[in-house]
Amino acid sequence: MTATATAHKTRTGAPERRGRPNRSGRAGYLFVAPFMIVFAALFLVPLVYAAYFSFFREQLVGGTVFVGFENYTRAFGDAELWTGIGRVGLFFLIQVPFMLVAALFFALALDTGLVRLGRFVRLSIFVPYAVPGVIAALMWGYLYGPDFGPFAQLAEKVGASAPDFLGADLMLGSIANIVFWEFTGYNMVILFAALRAVPSELYEAAAVDGAGPWRTAWSIKIPALRGALMVCLIFSVIGSFQLFNEPNLLQGLAPTVIDSSYTPNLYAYNLAFVGQEYNYAAAVSFILGLVILVGSYVFMFLTNRRSRS
Amino acid sequence: MTAETTIKRPRAGRIKGGRRTILTIGMLAAAAYFLLPLFWVLVASSKTSADLFSTFGLWFSGDFALFDNIGETVTYDGNVFLRWMGNTLLYAVTAAGGGALLASLAGYGFAKYRFKGNRAMFMTVLGAVMVPTTALAIPTYLLFSRLGLADTPWAIILPSLINPFGLFLMTVYVQSAVPDSLLEAGRIDGAGEFRIFFQVTLRLLAPGFATVLLFTLVNTWNNYFLPLIMLNDPDLYPITVGLARWQGQAAAAGGASGDLVPLVITGSLLSVIPLIIAFLFLQRYWQSGLVTGAVKQ
Numbered sequence: 001m002t003a004t005a006t007a008h009k010t011r012t013g014a015p016e017r018r019g020r021p022n023r024s025g026r027a028g029y030l031f032v033a034p035f036m037i038v039f040a041a042l043f044l045v046p047l048v049y050a051a052y053f054s055f056f057r058e059q060l061v062g063g064t065v066f067v068g069f070e071n072y073t074r075a076f077g078d079a080e081l082w083t084g085i086g087r088v089g090l091f092f093l094i095q096v097p098f099m100l101v102a103a104l105f106f107a108l109a110l111d112t113g114l115v116r117l118g119r120f121v122r123l124s125i126f127v128p129y130a131v132p133g134v135i136a137a138l139m140w141g142y143l144y145g146p147d148f149g150p151f152a153q154l155a156e157k158v159g160a161s162a163p164d165f166l167g168a169d170l171m172l173g174s175i176a177n178i179v180f181w182e183f184t185g186y187n188m189v190i191l192f193a194a195l196r197a198v199p200s201e202l203y204e205a206a207a208v209d210g211a212g213p214w215r216t217a218w219s220i221k222i223p224a225l226r227g228a229l230m231v232c233l234i235f236s237v238i239g240s241f242q243l244f245n246e247p248n249l250l251q252g253l254a255p256t257v258i259d260s261s262y263t264p265n266l267y268a269y270n271l272a273f274v275g276q277e278y279n280y281a282a283a284v285s286f287i288l289g290l291v292i293l294v295g296s297y298v299f300m301f302l303t304n305r306r307s308r309s
Numbered sequence: 310m311t312a313e314t315t316i317k318r319p320r321a322g323r324i325k326g327g328r329r330t331i332l333t334i335g336m337l338a339a340a341a342y343f344l345l346p347l348f349w350v351l352v353a354s355s356k357t358s359a360d361l362f363s364t365f366g367l368w369f370s371g372d373f374a375l376f377d378n379i380g381e382t383v384t385y386d387g388n389v390f391l392r393w394m395g396n397t398l399l400y401a402v403t404a405a406g407g408g409a410l411l412a413s414l415a416g417y418g419f420a421k422y423r424f425k426g427n428r429a430m431f432m433t434v435l436g437a438v439m440v441p442t443t444a445l446a447i448p449t450y451l452l453f454s455r456l457g458l459a460d461t462p463w464a465i466i467l468p469s470l471i472n473p474f475g476l477f478l479m480t481v482y483v484q485s486a487v488p489d490s491l492l493e494a495g496r497i498d499g500a501g502e503f504r505i506f507f508q509v510t511l512r513l514l515a516p517g518f519a520t521v522l523l524f525t526l527v528n529t530w531n532n533y534f535l536p537l538i539m540l541n542d543p544d545l546y547p548i549t550v551g552l553a554r555w556q557g558q559a560a561a562a563g564g565a566s567g568d569l570v571p572l573v574i575t576g577s578l579l580s581v582i583p584l585i586i587a588f589l590f591l592q593r594y595w596q597s598g599l600v601t602g603a604v605k606q
Contacts, residue, residue, distance in 0.1 A: 032414070124340035248533075
């Protein structure tokens with residue numbers, strides 16, 4: 001993908017000074033070293049530590065004891081965890097197609113150049129990405145709310161009552177809307193950037209062949225976006241399964257609807273920082289990571305197979 | 310702009326005009342949806358507490374209280390809001406600057422040098438994207454508290470320095486923007502590898518650098534989970550955790566009727582303005598940076 005293009009280093013045969021054999025190779029290590037050291041310290045070490053940690057249990061009597069896979073077997077049988085995973089899985093299946101189709105549509109529409117005020121529209125759709133997820137959840141929480149939310153006010157004006165956006169039935173949909181609002185623009189910008197990179201000869205060739213705009217979009221633009229769509233999809237898998245900020249914020253507004261294990265991340269957080277069950281929380285996080293990994297690979301596998309056949 | 314404009318059939322102009330109008334209306338409706346909460350927060354910030362609850366949410370009321378609300382928000386609880394803004398700025402700018410520099414150096418190293426383990430290291434970093442934040446945050450918290458780093462600014466800045474997507478973007482960017490011939494010319498002139506990087510290459514990387522800078526800035530600015538678990542001292546909170554705390558207090562104080570609600574709303578408005586401005590002003594940079602990233606995906 002990337003590192004293959006590194007091969008071209010013409011040897012000028014410059015005399016190696018001060019006993020530095022293969023000077024460019026060594027310089028390469030020096031360039032990547034700062035990043036890799038920080039990465040190792042803040043990524044690999046905590047990960048290994050968490051793995052180690054997940055094999056122990058803290059007891060009131062006897063301190064920390066090694067328990068093998070006990071935390072994992074407990075997690076596999078933990079209904080709260082799997083309900084949460086099921087919920088974010090459902091969230092992913094419903095929210096992500098909407099979001100990516102909308103992002104794709106917006107990107108294609110803007111790319112035709114037919115939209116007046118295109119720049120304004122593009123920035124308007126993208127601007128929520130610059131809003132912190134917490135603030136987005138706060139704002140939408142008030143908008144949904146029955147006290148001074150405009151939806152409730154409008155409904156009251158016509159003598160109806162607004163749907164209970166923060167009730168048990170609609171909560172997941174309300175969260176999906178917040179996430180849609182935040183990230184559609186981000187995905188659109190990635191897709192739009194990828195469209196800009198399609199060589200214009202392709203469009204000219206299509207036009208010569210008499211292809212209309214729909215045909216061009218379907219046969220040239222969408223296939224050209226496969227890589228970018230894949231990136232969007234993988235980020236969406238990760239984002240959906242890690243859902244935390246929005247339910248955490250809305251919990252204050254609807255404590256009876258969002259319990260401590262509403263999403264797996266919320267569950268792990270509560271286990272660790274409310275229940276002080278760090279060891280079990282580590283095991284739960286690992287299982288969630290495994291689910292994300294498997295999910296991402298399944299998607300990559302399916303997409304690759306489709307594109308080959 | 311696209312090729313269909315080059316072939317004109319007799320009726321093409323009228324059809325295109327119709328299509329243009331429909332598309333424009335549709336896209337403006339979409340833009341309205343995405344701007345709605347921001348418009349609402351602006352309107353709500355301009356109202357007195359009484360008007361907030363009694364007047365229609367999506368339009369201004371008679372009394373324009375925006376500056377009173379700002380004053381109240383900023384001075385509440387001994388100017389703690391300003392402290393949170395300052396903290397956010399400190400964390401975000403440090404992490405973004407450091408992160409973009411680390412990613413540029415490493416991206417350059419991965420793209421232009423051939424060494425053992427190059428590809429393996431690169432792929433390891435990319436794979437790191439998959440690991441859930443909690444899986445990392447919990448052990449990082451435990452390690453940091455052992456080292457006495459939890460509840461300090463380092464607990465936020467250090468983990469934010471690593472941005473795998475930024476590394477990917479920079480590597481791709483170096484490949485497309487830095488010609489090998491330029492490096493060779495520098496070497497023939499006797500410049501050291503690091504001098505070449507800082508005096509020749511870095512200038513060429515400006516759009517990529519700005520893109521990584523901006524996206525790391527946003528990630529850190531918007532981060533909630535990490536500071537939530539790392540920090541106990543309210544004086545160290547970033548704006549996200551601070552406002553969430555206010556909102557929690559407001560909700561606990563009896564539904565949405567707490568006195569803190571106007572402060573949460575005005576605080577939300579104030580906290581989103583800097584990033585929106587940053588995105589608007591750096592548009593040219595991050596868009597060209599993203600295009601380059603997109604070519605190679």
